[in-house]
Amino acid sequence: MNKDIIRASSRKGLIFGIVMIFLVLINFHIMAATMISKLLGTNVLRGSFPEVRFMIIFLVLYGLWVGWSAVSREGTATGKLFEGLIAGITTGALVALFGLILFYLLETQTDVRRYLTNLSFPSINIFLLGLNGVGIPVHLGLFTLTGLVGASLKVGIRSQLFTRTVQNIKSFVNNLKLRITSLLPAYVHKYGKYFFYLVMLFLLFLLPSRWGAYNNFVFGMVGLYVILGIGLNIMLGLSGQFMIGIAALFAMGAYSVALLNSPIPHGVMLGFWPSLVVGMLVAVLGGLLLGLPIMRLRGDYLAIVTLAFGEIIRILLNSDLLTDFTGGPRGIQNIQQPTFLARPFNDVSYAYLIIIAMAVSIFLYYRLENSRTGRAWLSIKEDTLVARATGVDVQKYKLLALCVGAAFAGLAGGIFAARNQFTGPNDHTLMVSINVLSVVIVGGMNSIPGIILGSFALRGLPELLRELETYRLLVFGALLVFMMIVRPEGLWPSSRPDLEEKGSIGLQENIETEGKEGRGNG
Amino acid sequence: MEANKRSRPKLTRRNYSKIIRPIFGIMVLGYILWRLYLVLIVQQVYTAEIWVRLLISGLIIGGVYALIAIGYTLVYGILFMINFAHGEVMMIGAFAGYFLFEFTKSINVAAPGEPPLSFSDGYPLISVILAFLVGMTIAAAAGFFLEKIAYRPLRKAPRLIPLISAIGASFFLQNAAQLLFSPQVRDYTNPQAIARGSGWTIMINDARVIVTYTGALTFILSILLMIGLYVMVQKTKLGKAMRAVASDKNTAALMGIDVDVIISRTFIISGALAGAAGVMWGLHNGLVHFFVGFLPGIKAFTAAVLGGIGNIPGAMLGGMFLGLIESLGPTALGISYQLKDVIAFVIMIVILIFRPSGILGEVLSEEKV
Secondary structure (H helix, E strand, C coil): CHHHHHHHHHHHHHHHHHHHHHHHHHHHHHHHHHHHHCCCCCCCCCCCCCCCCHHHHHHHHHHHHHHHCCCCCCCCCCHHHHHHHHHHHHHHHHHHHHHHHHHHHHHHHHCCCCCCCCCCCHHHHHHHHHHHHHHHHHHHHHHHHHHHHHHHHHHHHHHHHHHHHHHHHHHHHHHHHHHHHCCCCCHHHHHHHHHHHHHHHHHHHHHHHHHHHHHHHHHHHHHHHHHHHHHHHHHHHCCCCCCCCHHHHHHHHHHHHHHHHCCCCCCCCCCCHHHHHHHHHHHHHHHHHHHHHHCCCHHHHHHHHHHHHHHHHHHHCCCCCHHHHCCHHHHHHHCCCCEECCCEEHHHHHHHHHHHHHHHHHHHHHHCCCCCHHHHHHHHHHHHHHHHHHHCCHHHHHHHHHHHHHHHHHHHHHHHHHHHEEHHHHCHHHHHHHHHHHHHHHHHCCHHHHHHHHHHHHHHHHHHCCEEEEEEEEHHHHHHHHHHHHHHCCCCCCCCCCCCCCCCCCCCCCCHHHHHHHHCCC | CCHHHHHHHHHHCHHHHHHHHHHHHHHCCCHHHHHHHHHHHHHHHCHHHHHHHHHHHHHHHHHHHHHHHHHHHCCCCEEECCCCHHHHHHHHHHHHHHHHHHHHHHCCCCCCCCCEEHHHHHCHHHHHHHHHHHHHHHHHHHHHHHHHHHHHHCCCCCHHHHHHHHHHHHHHHHHHHHHHHCCCCCCCCCCCHHHCEEEEEECCEEEEEEEEEEHHHHHHHHHHHHHHHHHHHHHHHHHHHHHHHHHHHHHHCCCCCCHHHCCCCHHHHHHHHHHHHHHHHHHCCCCECCCCCHHHHHHHHHHHHHHCCHHHHHHHHHHHHHHHEEEEEEEEHHHHHHHHHHHHHHHHHHHHHHCCCCCCHHHHHHCCC
């Protein structure tokens, strides 16, 4: 029993220690300390290093987390504290060992930045808390202590006294709420929701002209990703087709607008609005051309083929073959700005355009989801065989989903190109597809609030917190894995009850039948 | 009668792909034949030694693809899942080999008084063997942990969930490598004896064709590893268990096979092969960076599909075939060398559309059903 505890918690401590070493190697500790100092109101100049005390706060927080998560569900209070202590000691020992190596590097002035690019001397110095060799035992002590404290915190919070207090407070608050709402007249109950929406809408229309060009840019990015996410969701969430090549459709919209509005490759000046429609049509055509031959493919093959499609489009745009036609690697510059009522667009008007496009997309999405078509898509996703048996034209509807999704992607692409006044192959890499996929998966499939939340969290936040930008894609990758394991339905799951087994996002057939089908085919 | 009339148009309407797929196929085939006719018969600009050169490079790169493709096939055969992060495992192997070569290069083994001689130049054989061992071990460990962290909790989930997780893992590994080792492109430091570009010279029509040492090493080693793997899967107890798990997990578990352990070992083996491929890639092409595994990974997947995924000889054949097509294709079709990746992707799409079971697909289904 005791041995098991020691083994389990030292294992947890080991994992935390390895993670900590990894964080130091990618320079995350400096970023975290900078963020903490910003939160506490001490600004750190760009390029300089934060003070040591913020590093200590980061380490303490990390140590508390170690202790917190080392505590298992069963066992006595002392046993739990013991678990936290063991985990803290293991983490501390590992980190101290690592610190020893870093100290050696610091003492001998060995520059390893040629291999480990982030391990600079100031960074090591701050990690050792500015104490050189003394920092090593300090790490060990710090993690041991914070492990114990973290565990005791968790034990305290889980204790009956605490739960009872929380329950009391909760019931008190609920009572208060009831009393207040009973005082209010009935129409507030009935129309309060709409009032809230109205206020939100008002704010949304007021903000772009108020909060400056940079925020408009960030907001526009978020809005475009919402539109792209809706497009992908129609393919992936509604009709269950795993599409990774949405960047290609995005590129079709962007290049249509760019080519029809730029003086350089062709000199066609069609104007923004018609070319936006053309862009959407081209994207639909692209979706159709992609969809027609690959309709019969199963889930993961479809994913790989669409990924290949996206890469083909990108390579073609980058190649010499199309340089005369699409500008090659340099892309298309000087895209003519759209006008509305003879006034040229600025960042505020783009923000409004994106808000309107977003609102229209959301409206269309809801109408589609609740229509006959939407039900047909959902039935295909849940069970293709049953859908076919009940008379759904599976191929037609799958194709339709690709085309509709492509139209959304084309719309986003067109606005994107015009807003940036530039588009090139590097705007349409696999990253874009992965970003959109992350937005939809992390936010929650089939859930518009989820997609909006996802794009705010994944696109908006990293733009606003510039320090995080370096780690954005790393976090995306980790988030995708983490979400799949812990919460496959997303942060804000759709309210539609999941018809399949719990914990699934319900994509096509289950493993067994598909496995057999797979063997039959190949 | 009436019912018949009404159902007729529906039937044709449903089968778009029956019309579209042949048209698509004829277009692709026609284009290929037209280009081949132009280049091989009308123009005839390329002489024999160019073809030999391309053939050699195709075989070498094909060996690397085959090794990676085997990893895809092994995992797919057992879990029915595309291990999207497999290319990144190869990248990790390549980096491990790179660091080992840097390390052996920095050790001086010259006797005092003589000009400095690094370990890797003094004992090239030992350092190459060491590099392969280290690369394979670390990549195998990466494969093991990848399965344990990203895939094992999702064993029972619907099929696309592990795929999303795999994409996430792939991105995570790529970006972790970028943050750890910086995005710069690094040169592999080969031992002097097998420096890049050096090799045996063959004369063909009075033109010199060089068979590089690194290329020969890559090709021979990949063939040896493939033979070793084939023997292992066919003859040893572990191989037997792997085949049993691949054909039916539940029954295999009833027969006393620990399915989890076997899956774990499959990932270790496929990781080791990918690691070897990574070191070969580094030795032969000389470049290593965080993105090095992505394209070979996707192409190796293409190779696995080409040969019929889940089928080990198929993956070997597919890899070789893809390597040859990729090096001969741009020249034979007379298109820009920039588009060689497009050729691989188009082949994959065409194969998936027309023959999802791959070239050797039938063998597999006979064996397994």
